[in-house]
Amino acid sequence: MSSSTPRHPTLARLPPPSRAAFLLDFDGTLVDIAPTPESVSVVPGLPEILVALRERCGGALAVVSGRPIAQIDHFIPGIPYAVAGEHGVAVRHAPDQPVVRAVLPALPSHWLAEAERIVAGHPGASVERKQTGLVLHFRGAPDAGAALKAEAEALLAQDPQRRFHLQTAKMAWELKPGGIDKGTAVAQLMQQAPFAGRVPIFIGDDVTDEDGIRGAQALGGLGFRIPDDFPDPDAFRAWLGELARSSGAADSWEG
Numbered sequence: 030m031s032s033s034t035p036r037h038p039t040l041a042r043l044p045p046p047s048r049a050a051f052l053l054d055f056d057g058t059l060v061d062i063a064p065t066p067e068s069v070s071v072v073p074g075l076p077e078i079l080v081a082l083r084e085r086c087g088g089a090l091a092v093v094s095g096r097p098i099a100q101i102d103h104f105i106p107g108i109p110y111a112v113a114g115e116h117g118v119a120v121r122h123a124p125d126q127p128v129v130r131a132v133l134p135a136l137p138s139h140w141l142a143e144a145e146r147i148v149a150g151h152p153g154a155s156v157e158r159k160q161t162g163l164v165l166h167f168r169g170a171p172d173a174g175a176a177l178k179a180e181a182e183a184l185l186a187q188d189p190q191r192r193f194h195l196q197t198a199k200m201a202w203e204l205k206p207g208g209i210d211k212g213t214a215v216a217q218l219m220q221q222a223p224f225a226g227r228v229p230i231f232i233g234d235d236v237t238d239e240d241g242i243r244g245a246q247a248l249g250g251l252g253f254r255i256p257d258d259f260p261d262p263d264a265f266r267a268w269l270g271e272l273a274r275s276s277g278a279a280d281s282w283e284g
């Protein structure tokens with residue numbers, strides 16, 4: 030998938046609107062990376078683009094994020110038809126449906142306190158708690174990456190059953206349960222209307238998105254990655270806008 034030359038997927042490479050399902054990553058893809066998880070901003074016009082694209086594809090537009098679903102609802106309320114959060118641990122198949130959570134082992138109870146103790150030794154680093162895991166962020170302490178990785182691996186080694194693994198992220202290390210990822214989320218989402226029977230198109234920017242890309246490709250779909258296929262989120266959003274503005278028939282992105 031990787032290439033040193035950015036290559037925008039041409040409209041001709043895409044399945045037509047009547048067959049396409051979009052599964053989009055959030056951080057680093059729909060929104061620019063920001064200093065902290067809370068400080069990301071949704072650029073003006075993006076919600077309208079996503080709504081138009083969703084309507085063009087019969088509703089088949091999902092966000093597949095490492096964030097909890099509640100945070101996607103906070104930043105782009107009512108926009109995606111479906112949302113998968115926490116790298117696929119939580120899935121909401123439709124706006125009016127409940128969140129379905131995978132049954133997973135609970136994070137060992139002392140790991141959160143351990144994580145807080147660890148970041149306290151690296152000013153600028155922080156802990157993000159998730160229902161089934163935690164993230165050690167070091168964007169505010171860039172030199173602490175290697176030390177935090179070693180500490181995270183030491184925590185993981187405390188679980189003799191090795192039920193958790195280290196997810197590489199952007200200036201962050203995430204401890205999360207194994208067996209569930211963005212690829213399993215794609216498979217789940219694609220089983221239900223309005224996604225079922227369509228061709229999944231996954232777009233993301235991070236290591237965790239490689240699972241989503243593989244998941245889409247395993248179902249005969251396509252996967253694109255920033256910066257290989259789009260130089261940055263801005264270029265990706267411009268491409269989405271082009272798709273959303275296309276006024277052609279259901280069998281064509283042209284026009």
Ligand SMILES: O=P(O)(O)OC[C@H]1O[C@H](O[C@H]2O[C@H](CO)[C@@H](O)[C@H](O)[C@H]2O)[C@H](O)[C@@H](O)[C@@H]1O
Nearest residue numbers: 055056062063064065066094095096168199201
């Ligand atoms: O799967 P995604 O939607 O891309 O979410 C991945 C993680 O995003 C957040 O962390 C990352 O973005 C932050 C805001 O730009 C940035 O400050 C941080 O350094 C990045 O690692 C979020 O906090 C995580 O929970 C998500 O898993």
